[in-house]
Amino acid sequence: MSGTKADDCSVAGFKSALESGAIAYGGKYSAPDYERLSASGCTLAIENTMINHTPDVKKKLQKLGLVVLTEQSSSEPEALGRVEWIKLFGVLFDKEDEAAHLFNEQKARVEQTSGLASSGKTVAYFYINSNGAAVTRRAGDYVAKMIELAGGNYALDDAQTASTSGSSVTLEMERFYATAKDADIIVYNGTIDESVATLNDFVGKNALLSQFKAVKNGNVWVTSADMYQQMTSTADIIDELHGAFTGDDASDFHYLRKLG
Structure with a gap:
């Protein structure tokens, strides 16, 4: 069972399995269908760190006899650290050799x-929230590390992203503009905000965006909706970032699209 509905899933194979009924919807992580879980004989719940915000749900799952495993790959500071979690699932499902092979393949390609x-090139990565503020990633976060592995320089440093303890950092637009306006390339986080399809959509988010160097030079990219869900395609994502930074042909890119 899954805590994601087919309509909210952007991974093709998983979405297809949900639509066919091969994988059933078991309720949102914060409101599971306890009766369905219990009736199915389910013994393991794999949760992401959002479960930490609903401790009562975790306790109830455990009371029903489920082992609750919190998958914390999103907290990894290194891109390959996220991929390495595949080894845990290899242990859980008796596929250790396949998991090790997949990780080693990704590691070699990233290296x-x-x-x-x-x-x-200096690269800014962010999206604009409903309040008009820029939500970026902490310097040293795995997204920033992926940009660096791809040959880019992340536009913000530790001091500029030290306002919160999480991986995402919200900055008022004026402050973000002052620190990232001269970035050579903008990568807009389309995983969180899917409303940006064109450059006009992008600059319409906030008046200051039209003043960014990357906008003036037409070097604004948007990520695909499924980028965060594709940990085992980390090498592909880094390859595409490198291609975007160096001017490669982007016609066959999946995770990045240049806005025009």
Whole structure:
């Protein structure tokens, strides 16, 4: 069973399994269908860190006899640290060799890309929330590390993203503009905000955006909706970031699209 409905899933194979009924919807993480879970004989609940916000749900699942495993890959500071969680699932489901092979393959590809010459480009990564503020990632976060592995320089440093303890950092637009306006490239987080399809959509989010160097130079990209869900495609994502930074042909990109 899954805590995600088919309409909210952007991973094709998983979405298809939900639509066919091969995987059943078991309720949202914060409001599981306890009766269905119990009747199915389910013994293991794999949760992401959002379960920490609903401790009563975790307790009730445990009371029903389920082991609750909290998957914390999103807290990893390194991109390959996230991928390495596949080894845990290899242990759980008796596929250790397959998991190790997948991880080693991703590791080799990431090391190959990171060994290429730096693009010298400064990169800003963010989305605009409903209040018009920029939500970016902490310097040193795995997204920032992916940008660096791809040959980019993350536009914000530790001091500029030290306002919260989480991986996401919200900055008022004026402050964000002052620190990131000269970034060579903008990567807009379309995983969180899917409303940006064109450059006009992007600059319509906040008047200051039109003044960014990357906007003036037409170097604004948006991520796909499924980027965060594709940990086992980390090498592909880094390859595409490198291609965006160095001007490669982007016609066959899946995770990045240039806005025009």
